[in-house]
Amino acid sequence: MSKIAVLTSGGDSPGMNAAVTAIARCANMLGMSLVGVDRGFNGLLGKNPEKDFIDMSLENALDIADMAGTQLRTARCLEFKQPEVQAKAAQLLRDLDVRGLIVIGGDGSFHGAQALCHHGMPCVGIPGTIDNDLAYTGMTLGYDTAVNVCVDAVRNIRATSRSHDRPHVVEVMGRHCGDIALQTAMATGSEIVICPEGKRWTVDSIARRLQSQIDQGNYRTTIVVAEGSWEEMAPFDVYEFLRPYGKQVFKGEPMTALRFASILKRKCKMPDGSYPEVRSTVVGYTQRGARPTARDAAFAFEAGVRAVDLLNRGIGNRVIGRKNGKVFDEDIDKALRARRPFDRMMYNVINAI
Ligand code: ADP
Numbered sequence: 001m002s003k004i005a006v007l008t009s010g011g012d013s014p015g016m017n018a019a020v021t022a023i024a025r026c027a028n029m030l031g032m033s034l035v036g037v038d039r040g041f042n043g044l045l046g047k048n049p050e051k052d053f054i055d056m057s058l059e060n061a062l063d064i065a066d067m068a069g070t071q072l073r074t075a076r077c078l079e080f081k082q083p084e085v086q087a088k089a090a091q092l093l094r095d096l097d098v099r100g101l102i103v104i105g106g107d108g109s110f111h112g113a114q115a116l117c118h119h120g121m122p123c124v125g126i127p128g129t130i131d132n133d134l135a136y137t138g139m140t141l142g143y144d145t146a147v148n149v150c151v152d153a154v155r156n157i158r159a160t161s162r163s164h165d166r167p168h169v170v171e172v173m174g175r176h177c178g179d180i181a182l183q184t185a186m187a188t189g190s191e192i193v194i195c196p197e198g199k200r201w202t203v204d205s206i207a208r209r210l211q212s213q214i215d216q217g218n219y220r221t222t223i224v225v226a227e228g229s230w231e232e233m234a235p236f237d238v239y240e241f242l243r244p245y246g247k248q249v250f251k252g253e254p255m256t257a258l259r260f261a262s263i264l265k266r267k268c269k270m271p272d273g274s275y276p277e278v279r280s281t282v283v284g285y286t287q288r289g290a291r292p293t294a295r296d297a298a299f300a301f302e303a304g305v306r307a308v309d310l311l312n313r314g315i316g317n318r319v320i321g322r323k324n325g326k327v328f329d330e331d332i333d334k335a336l337r338a339r340r341p342f343d344r345m346m347y348n349v350i351n352a353i
């Protein structure tokens with residue numbers, strides 16, 4: 001019986017378990033055995049071989065498809081960037097009679113998979129990341145779930161904002177990619193969105209936009225901020241601005257959603273001359289730890305099946321994607337070279353009011 005392996009790596013993403021279940025089911029159907037690698041590339045370092053390889057036959061994998069997180073666990077493993085570590089890992093897999101590896105993770109994890117391919121271990125990548133920052137695919141696994149979590153959060157926030165006449169800053173994840181923020185803003189009617197792809201922005205420009213909303217009688221403006229946008233903000237001295245108001249802030253501390261809300265409050269005025277009560281929420285890890293939506297779980301299933309099918313046919317060096325409703329596979333080197341377009345028109349329309 002031929003043997004394949006699977007690991008999950010980088011930030012976990014909803015749908016990773018569903019993909020593992022599909023992999024186990026397809027492997028079983030094709031008469032292949034499956035081992036799971038514990039904690040991403042960490043499990044390939046050969047430090048703890050008894051614990052690092054887990055039997056993923058059907059009985060262990062069948063009932064995890066709808067679970068959040070990743071049962072195989074995940075990790076960030078910096079050592080794996082070293083070529084000699086990668087070569088040893090490929091040899092370790094060969095010693096275990098593994099003839100192919102499925103890597104479920106994001107851009108970094110795909111670089112790890114690419115390296116293993118160069119060391120002779122066929123790999124297939126499944127794009128498991130909430131960030132949607134892999135350009136070759138229309139969606140990554142977990143992105144749809146993350147957007148849905150953010151949309152729920154913003155809808156709830158807008159309800160209470162409306163009740164209290166309060167603007168709100170909502171920070172969402174995505175690392176350097178603004179897709180979660182943009183989709184969330186589009187789906188909720190949020191009035192302002194800030195994405196890293198929008199490049200340089202200033203605190204004053206957002207304060208002016210918020211003031212314009214207040215002047216138009218909208219006191220519950222939602223400002224959706226992609227976390228990577230803080231790095232694209234034009235320099236602003238948080239300490240110098242907030243300190244005179246008695247706020248506890250230390251020199252050199254970075255901008256955060258909480259401080260941004262506090263600053264916007266003091267830069268804007270309600271019609272009666274009072275400050276608007278700007279509040280903030282960081283949606284955070286609830287985006288990553290959610291149960292997969294139907295769309296993510298179904299993509300996970302198809303991606304898992306296709307990955308096993310490729311390895312069964314002796315094909316490695318590929319990654320799975322989904323575009324226009326169709327699941328496909330692509331050369332890993334080509335996929336990693338792809339560059340993302342940013343939907344500037346949507347960005348501009350949201351921010352135009
Ligand atoms: P993601 O896969 O979600 O983008 P990371 O960027 O943290 O997450 O990468 C996950 C893991 O992939 C890293 O901890 C490391 O083990 C491996 N990795 C990242 N970059 C490389 C690289 N250039 N070469 C080999 N392995 C890498």
Ligand code: F6P
Nearest residue numbers: 011106129130131173174175288
């Ligand atoms: O890549 C997924 C992601 O959740 C990003 O959105 C976020 O910037 C990062 O991981 C957080 O990483 P950590 O788990 O190290 O806090």
